[in-house]
Amino acid sequence: MTQSKAPVIAVDGPGGSGKGTITQMLARKLGWHLLDSGALYRLTALAAIRQGVALNDEAGLVRVAATLDVAFEPTGEGHPVKVVLAGEDVTSEIRTETCGDNASKVAVIQPVRDALLQRQRDFRQLPGLVADGRDMGTVVFPDAPVKIFLTASAEERARRRYNQLKQAGVDVNIEPLLEEIRVRDDRDMNRSAAPLKPADDAQVIDSTGLSIEEVLDRCMAAAGQA
Numbered sequence: 001m002t003q004s005k006a007p008v009i010a011v012d013g014p015g016g017s018g019k020g021t022i023t024q025m026l027a028r029k030l031g032w033h034l035l036d037s038g039a040l041y042r043l044t045a046l047a048a049i050r051q052g053v054a055l056n057d058e059a060g061l062v063r064v065a066a067t068l069d070v071a072f073e074p075t076g077e078g079h080p081v082k083v084v085l086a087g088e089d090v091t092s093e094i095r096t097e098t099c100g101d102n103a104s105k106v107a108v109i110q111p112v113r114d115a116l117l118q119r120q121r122d123f124r125q126l127p128g129l130v131a132d133g134r135d136m137g138t139v140v141f142p143d144a145p146v147k148i149f150l151t152a153s154a155e156e157r158a159r160r161r162y163n164q165l166k167q168a169g170v171d172v173n174i175e176p177l178l179e180e181i182r183v184r185d186d187r188d189m190n191r192s193a194a195p196l197k198p199a200d201d202a203q204v205i206d207s208t209g210l211s212i213e214e215v216l217d218r219c220m221a222a223a224g225q226a
């Protein structure tokens, strides 16, 4: 089997739908590679800010995306990988709400998406790849044998984020989180460049009210076709 034919499970969906957790679990269970494509957009935004490139400077952002000096280093438990940008561990920094919001702004720019395309496809290696994102099944791996669109209501996603932050000792209100989720959904779904939508051949799984184990079971059942 050639490298380009390694199977891919594409998992797309809005932020907070549980994609991150589920794709990590799937990849671990199957012993496959994992692509966290959102991290690449987050890293582009972070690297741009560090290099003094404005988030509306298209040419500058394309240069940053094309020359991202990033390594995803496996670790033991906890974070599945350590994310290293230009030699610095930015694993936690790229997870902030601000970085996610900046990533969403950078991600509307088609030339930035083009600059990150091949880097994402390079993750497709044997024995297989679990790809987490917004356009895995529609743009990056349109020939993926399994496509899952994982979703959940905005209220449920806000609740999950609220619980995560509370557990981490961060004092927040749920209303602003819900508003942020709505704004980001709107930007991700209504942009002209690779808008967030299920591929025609995707299986839609709504995780509202389901436990992680239940969602994983449904995804594994879908992955049985990989």
Ligand code: DC
Binding pocket: 015, 037, 038, 039, 041, 042, 100, 103, 104, 107, 108, 132, 133, 134, 135, 136, 184, 188
């Ligand atoms: O999944 P995430 O929250 O890490 O993604 C951060 C932002 O990056 C998200 O708001 C939209 C964008 N993104 C994208 O446009 N395409 C992807 N494949 C992954 C993320």
